[in-house]
Amino acid sequence: MAEDYRRGGKNTQRRRKGKTKNHRGGPSFQPKTGDAVVVNGYSERWLRSGFPWVYQEEVIGRAGSLVPGRVVTICSREGKELGVGIWDEGHIAVRRFRRGKGLINADLLRDRIQQARARRVLPPETNAWRLIHGENDDLPGVRIEIWDTVAVITLDSPSLKGLVDPLVEVLTTELEVSAVWLHWRGDDPRFDEQQSGLIWGARGDSELMVQECGVNFRVQPAAGHDIGLFCDMRPTRQWMAPHWSGRRVLNTFCFTGAFSVAAAVGGATEVISVDLSQPYLDRAKANFTANSLDPESHTFWAEDTFRALDRLRRKGEQFDVVIADPPSFSHGPAGTWSVAKDYKRLVSACLRVLSPGGWLIAATNLGTISPKEFKGYLIGGAEKAGRHLRVIHEACPPADFPAALTFPESRYLKCWVLQA
Numbered sequence: 001m002a003e004d005y006r007r008g009g010k011n012t013q014r015r016r017k018g019k020t021k022n023h024r025g026g027p028s029f030q031p032k033t034g035d036a037v038v039v040n041g042y043s044e045r046w047l048r049s050g051f052p053w054v055y056q057e058e059v060i061g062r063a064g065s066l067v068p069g070r071v072v073t074i075c076s077r078e079g080k081e082l083g084v085g086i087w088d089e090g091h092i093a094v095r096r097f098r099r100g101k102g103l104i105n106a107d108l109l110r111d112r113i114q115q116a117r118a119r120r121v122l123p124p125e126t127n128a129w130r131l132i133h134g135e136n137d138d139l140p141g142v143r144i145e146i147w148d149t150v151a152v153i154t155l156d157s158p159s160l161k162g163l164v165d166p167l168v169e170v171l172t173t174e175l176e177v178s179a180v181w182l183h184w185r186g187d188d189p190r191f192d193e194q195q196s197g198l199i200w201g202a203r204g205d206s207e208l209m210v211q212e213c214g215v216n217f218r219v220q221p222a223a224g225h226d227i228g229l230f231c232d233m234r235p236t237r238q239w240m241a242p243h244w245s246g247r248r249v250l251n252t253f254c255f256t257g258a259f260s261v262a263a264a265v266g267g268a269t270e271v272i273s274v275d276l277s278q279p280y281l282d283r284a285k286a287n288f289t290a291n292s293l294d295p296e297s298h299t300f301w302a303e304d305t306f307r308a309l310d311r312l313r314r315k316g317e318q319f320d321v322v323i324a325d326p327p328s329f330s331h332g333p334a335g336t337w338s339v340a341k342d343y344k345r346l347v348s349a350c351l352r353v354l355s356p357g358g359w360l361i362a363a364t365n366l367g368t369i370s371p372k373e374f375k376g377y378l379i380g381g382a383e384k385a386g387r388h389l390r391v392i393h394e395a396c397p398p399a400d401f402p403a404a405l406t407f408p409e410s411r412y413l414k415c416w417v418l419q420a
């Protein structure tokens with residue numbers, strides 16, 4: 001699921017105005033003596049508490065030739081060293097990789113990957129997981145997912161390009177991977193399309209089968225943001241496993257149908273899956289087939305969720321479980337969707353088709369929405385529909401999505417199971 005990394009608040013707004021220049025200088029991962037930045041007191045306090053970034057506005061001095069990718073020493077106004085990081089020219093000026101001195105090389109990456117690997121506790125029959133969760137595993141801007149034996153690296157910035165070769169070296173020696181894919185996050189014009197795609201090993205089939213708690217899913221490592229399974233929702237699917245049996249389920253914004261398949265595998269009597277995208281629905285059907293479930297026994301609608309909910313309400317349809325896990329923003333035939341503007345309306349529309357005592361699975365991965373605001377949308381939506389909600393389960397991201405306490409951006413996910 002696409003996380004939103006923002007610190008939030010006044011400073012962020014001011015920081016976002018930072019200009020992005022287009023540099024293509026090759027990165028050097030040997031610190032050049034003298035390449036350094038001096039940060040203001042505000043940044044120093046955050047860095048000392050463990051925050052991994054320096055924003056452009058916080059840089060009050062610089063020395064050496066700073067091009068994106070250059071390794072720099074971060075210094076306080078008094079000249080104290082606050083660590084070593086990689087220089088960039090977006091609104092993040094430096095991503096800090098070390099709190100002390102040292103190189104940013106394969107040995108460092110190996111060490112961080114081994115530590116992250118040791119933290120991962122996966123449920124049985126699961127081979128789809130996140131090995132590196134960026135800042136939270138002390139590798140800022142770097143995400144690595146494992147799909148059976150295929151590793152997918154996603155980098156937040158072209159300035160991190162110099163990490164690719166050492167990462168591949170470590171992945172291919174530390175884990176038994178058969179292929180490594182590289183993707184870039186966001187739409188930074190500096191991303192070099194030539195350099196994304198398969199970067200090591202065998203291409204293999206465009207789709208491969210992975211398992212989550214014994215349930216099969218087809219994923220496409222070449223598809224970048226659309227690989228096909230959001231592993232941070234695994235605990236919710238796992239928690240729900242004993243609760244689907246005999247229930248009628250509606251999955252709105254269903255994507256490739258991970259919840260729909262989990263429900264059908266768990267014995268749901270009928271699952272209706274709604275998504276704007278027919279290609280995603282086709283992948284959802286393929287996921288049913290991958291679990292020996294007949295997609296013809298269930299229903300797939302390619303349409304706007306609100307239109308589907310409206311039709312179901314008018315027909316007096318009722319569901320035992322409704323899933324509302326929408327994107328943060330989207331554009332569709334029925335207009336623009338955004339969590340901040342529309343979540344309350346979504347909750348009330350879902351509750352109008354939820355049976356008495358039924359369960360609503362409500363989620364958002366938008367980091368800028370606090371749990372308090374999220375609760376506000378749920379209360380507002382329930383009031384509008386004339387229903388009352390109580391939380392019966394609050395899902396926590398799994399161990400392969402750790403959250404560094406000193407990096408507030410990492411606590412993006414809200415996913416509650418509520419009874420109406």
Ligand SMILES: C[S@@+](CC[C@H](N)C(=O)[O-])C[C@H]1O[C@@H](n2cnc3c(N)ncnc32)[C@H](O)[C@@H]1O
Nearest residue numbers: 253254255275276277304305325326327330332
């Ligand atoms: C973040 S994904 C949802 C993740 C999904 N719930 C899961 O568990 O894997 C967003 C999905 O919402 C779909 N979508 C976006 N706007 C929509 C709309 N207005 N109505 C229905 N689906 C929509 C997109 O096509 C995409 O598949």
